Amino acid sequence: MSQAVLDGVRDLLPGIRERADEAERLRVVPEASIKELEEVGFFRLLQPKRFDGLEADPVDFYSAVRDIAGACASTGWVSSVVGVHPWQVALFPDEAQQAVWGADSTTRLSSSYAPTGKATVTDGGYTLSGKWSFSSGCDHCSWVLLGGLVFNADGNVIDFKTFMVPRENYTIVDVWHMVGLSGTGSNDIVVDEVFVPEAFTLSMSDTGRCLGPGQEQNTSDLYKLPFHSIFTGTITTPIIGMARGAYAEHVEMQQKRVRAAYLGEKASLDPFAAVRIARASSEIDAAWALLVNNIREEQAHVAKGEQIPLELRLRVRRDQVLGTQRAIDAIDSLFEASGGRALATGTYLQRAWRDAHAGRVHAANDPERALQMYGAHQFGHKVDPGMY
Known part of the structure; x- marks a missing residue:
């Protein structure tokens, strides 16, 4: 079933790419793209089977996201972050799962x-x-997942939780006017004194230990993987997709380009240009290979009923943040070698350059923090379990 979704997504890519300018103009992914992705089953990939989901391999999910982002970065970004939420909803108590999907299994959630x-x-x-x-x-x-600190009657913090809130209990404030990822509609959410039942919350201390009440109903190994492995991968994967899209357009442009400043030399005959694309493609491939390999190793431990080693979980974060950096380095290299025509409105390359750098500032892509955790663990120091 996952392969049918991947094939369906690839069939949609030309249309998604054609709507990239529209997404940027509207500051939100066009409804047509969301509807098409829903119809091919993309948003069901990580959803429990008991709610018409596919419980797919996360690598299949990442592969679809990568391809979508290679056509339109904003659509890839939104597809990734919205598409991963069913995985977390599956960890909530059954009452919350039923509230989201019991009447309509196509219900989607955003987050902050x-x-x-x-x-x-x-x-x-x-x-x-x-x-x-x-x-x-x-x-x-029509729902949102929100992070919040829990305070007791004495005003002391006692937990950090994710709160699940329905659309009628929050307001969307349109503030998204950005130079990168401008089509993602990443607006503000405001909640004012709303009651959230216990069953509609999930403690981050539990997810940090690969636990959740929903595992009682959703027994697949998929839902036993670490939260920070699955979710940070959803931030790096679109950027890898952007790099692949930028690479494809750069190669196509250079095959047609004649460099007037160099006496009409064909850009494709420039040996330095050939070296540059070799380096860029290696960085992109390395970012993807490490992401996939690390998830595969975690899956192998889960399949054996073993606890995932801390070193591996930290390695996932190490390679995730460096995967983002590799992809952006590749885009930068290709962009600066593409010539003035790459600056034209409507080219994928200039948009990928802006969008990838916008994605770089996401908290999941903070390289120093992730790398410090890995290095500290290697030196034998205690690492905060809530951060991996």
């Missing part, structure tokens, strides 16, 4: 995980308030 909201303990749940930024694709969703 930074704990910028405040939750206070009340009878049966929590009272949640706050403002969250960067909720990509929120206009296409």
